[in-house]
Amino acid sequence: MLCVDVFTFQAIDGPVIGKVVASGNNKFVKGDLVLGVFTWAEYCFVKETTIMRKLEPSEFPLSYHLGVLGLGGMTAYVGFFELCKPKRGEKVFVSAACGSIGSLVGQYAKLFGCYVVGCVGSQNKVAFLKDKLVFDDAFNYKEETDQSSTLRRYFPEGIDIYFDNVGGKMLEAVIDNMNTFGRVAVCGATSEYIDIRKRASLDLVNVIYKRIIIQGFLTPDLMIHHFQNFMIKTSNYLRTGELQVTEDISLGIESVPSAFVGLFNGNNIGKKIVRLVEEEE
Amino acid sequence: MLCVDVFTFQAIDGPVIGKVVASGNNKFVKGDLVLGVFTWAEYCFVKETTIMRKLEPSEFPLSYHLGVLGLGGMTAYVGFFELCKPKRGEKVFVSAACGSIGSLVGQYAKLFGCYVVGCVGSQNKVAFLKDKLVFDDAFNYKEETDQSSTLRRYFPEGIDIYFDNVGGKMLEAVIDNMNTFGRVAVCGATSEYIDIRKRASLDLVNVIYKRIIIQGFLTPDLMIHHFQNFMIKTSNYLRTGELQVTEDISLGIESVPSAFVGLFNGNNIGKKIVRLVEEEE
Numbered sequence: 001m002l003c004v005d006v007f008t009f010q011a012i013d014g015p016v017i018g019k020v021v022a023s024g025n026n027k028f029v030k031g032d033l034v035l036g037v038f039t040w041a042e043y044c045f046v047k048e049t050t051i052m053r054k055l056e057p058s059e060f061p062l063s064y065h066l067g068v069l070g071l072g073g074m075t076a077y078v079g080f081f082e083l084c085k086p087k088r089g090e091k092v093f094v095s096a097a098c099g100s101i102g103s104l105v106g107q108y109a110k111l112f113g114c115y116v117v118g119c120v121g122s123q124n125k126v127a128f129l130k131d132k133l134v135f136d137d138a139f140n141y142k143e144e145t146d147q148s149s150t151l152r153r154y155f156p157e158g159i160d161i162y163f164d165n166v167g168g169k170m171l172e173a174v175i176d177n178m179n180t181f182g183r184v185a186v187c188g189a190t191s192e193y194i195d196i197r198k199r200a201s202l203d204l205v206n207v208i209y210k211r212i213i214i215q216g217f218l219t220p221d222l223m224i225h226h227f228q229n230f231m232i233k234t235s236n237y238l239r240t241g242e243l244q245v246t247e248d249i250s251l252g253i254e255s256v257p258s259a260f261v262g263l264f265n266g267n268n269i270g271k272k273i274v275r276l277v278e279e280e281e
Numbered sequence: 282m283l284c285v286d287v288f289t290f291q292a293i294d295g296p297v298i299g300k301v302v303a304s305g306n307n308k309f310v311k312g313d314l315v316l317g318v319f320t321w322a323e324y325c326f327v328k329e330t331t332i333m334r335k336l337e338p339s340e341f342p343l344s345y346h347l348g349v350l351g352l353g354g355m356t357a358y359v360g361f362f363e364l365c366k367p368k369r370g371e372k373v374f375v376s377a378a379c380g381s382i383g384s385l386v387g388q389y390a391k392l393f394g395c396y397v398v399g400c401v402g403s404q405n406k407v408a409f410l411k412d413k414l415v416f417d418d419a420f421n422y423k424e425e426t427d428q429s430s431t432l433r434r435y436f437p438e439g440i441d442i443y444f445d446n447v448g449g450k451m452l453e454a455v456i457d458n459m460n461t462f463g464r465v466a467v468c469g470a471t472s473e474y475i476d477i478r479k480r481a482s483l484d485l486v487n488v489i490y491k492r493i494i495i496q497g498f499l500t501p502d503l504m505i506h507h508f509q510n511f512m513i514k515t516s517n518y519l520r521t522g523e524l525q526v527t528e529d530i531s532l533g534i535e536s537v538p539s540a541f542v543g544l545f546n547g548n549n550i551g552k553k554i555v556r557l558v559e560e561e562e
Contacts, residue, residue, distance in 0.1 A: 167485040189485035199482040204448040204470035207497035214495040216488035 067271035076104035096165035147173035246270025348552035357385035377446035527551025
């Protein structure tokens with residue numbers, strides 16, 4: 001295998017790019033590059049029923065197919081365009097905005113013509129969003145005591161769209177600050193995964209009076225209809241340099257556990273990937 | 282005035298049917314019946330800017346225009362058909378199912394071909410839903426200690442649609458029991474109005490993995506597009522007797538305060554109305 005995406009579907013499986021070393025399936029031959037949900041391992045046996053596809057040679061680095069051109073990019077794209085249904089000039093808030101998905105959502109929103117603010121967990125990341133990814137603004141939620149009044153400061157005209165990667169108290173604060181007909185795409189709930197006491201207690205009266213839509217989604221449902229558009233648009237943005245790709249790559253199978261745990265500690269900026277072998281394309 | 286709908290928009294205003302006793306507006310003459318949002322009073326002065334319309338003589342009792350043919354009926358209709366987008370055979374849960382809106386949602390859902398269960402606050406109301414309104418089933422939430430396992434009992438195949446009038450713990454329990462692509466129309470949050478500690482703490486991981494949509498709405502937004510269909514369909518159901526109208530009418534202006542408070546104590550079955558004068562149509 002060549003690269004491992006440490007966002008897991010099961011305990012020890014995840015999106016992986018590998019090179020076929022032997023094949024009993026006539027669709028694949030030795031030396032083919034393949035993308036699928038495989039075991040986190042240097043070598044693994046792949047059943048015929050496993051969903052995988054051959055990766056044709058492309059102008060982009062291999063790792064892009066696990067991130068900006070893979071599930072993460074697609075999630076940012078369909079979550080923002082299909083669920084949030086943005087209009088130019090709308091005010092967009094993104095949490096975990098330095099993550100693999102959040103960083104792309106913010107950039108798609110900026111390229112589309114929205115006003116974008118991100119929240120992150122360090123000053124370092126705030127600077128990254130404002131200087132490297134040209135978010136309109138960003139803040140470190142750990143330095144704020146009242147997220148609702150913080151959002152009021154960054155969105156004096158209210159929030160139209162919230163791309164939610166964290167859930168919890170931040171979602172409550174967003175509902176307080178949302179405009180009428182606001183939309184929330186629920187992509188992740190990292191603040192709740194470990195402690196269910198941190199779940200968001202929603203102000204439903206606000207949800208009603210502001211006619212807010214809160215919608216959970218999984219990208220594969222929407223992939224069929226939007227894959228082609230996503231690939232064309234995103235590849236073009238990459239070629240023109242309008243879309244910045246941020247990857248946090250560690251080396252060797254031994255770095256998988258710390259890479260995985262790091263996701264929940266907010267260690268990474270951009271897409272977290274483990275490169276298993278130096279030899280690549 | 283003739284009838285007062287005690288669901289208030291402001292402290293002392295609400296949907297009212299009145300008879301014009303004097304008019305300086307040439308669109309209305311003495312004796313006209315009018316429907317608008319007026320003061321809770323036997324007589325009141327109506328400004329020219331007040332939204333009101335003349336009620337033409339109809340085959341139905343006047344009070345129907347405050348309930349089944351008015352805002353309540355419209356709310357049940359657009360909330361169910363437009364937000365919940367039902368399919369025949371789907372499993373529908375309605376809270377506050379004996380209320381003016383819930384009782385109609387359940388009936389629309391049954392007439393459409395769904396399986397419908399309602400929850401209410403007394404055995405009397407359970408019997409009413411099952412015997413008079415032919416809900417498939419109903420339960421008294423006050424007799425249950427764990428709403429999530431209660432819902433599992435009534436929906437062994439899961440809930441597809443939830444028409445929410447109460448919010449709070451019941452919404453949490455619904456999310457536990459919802460099927461993939463479930464829809465929640467948030468119409469009211471009576472369990473939270475008085476005590477914000479009772480707000481629903483949503484399991485967002487479930488919202489994501491089940492791709493649930495939670496949507497607040499206000500009926501006037503949707504009225505323009507659906508008013509005609511609603512009136513035609515609902516009038517037909519009333520003529521054929523397929524739709525049961527339930528009203529809880531008290532008499533005299535002096536009964537307004539207790540009628541209003543009663544809404545929050547679950548006293549009424551069906552639409553709560555105060556008839557101000559005996560003389561009518």
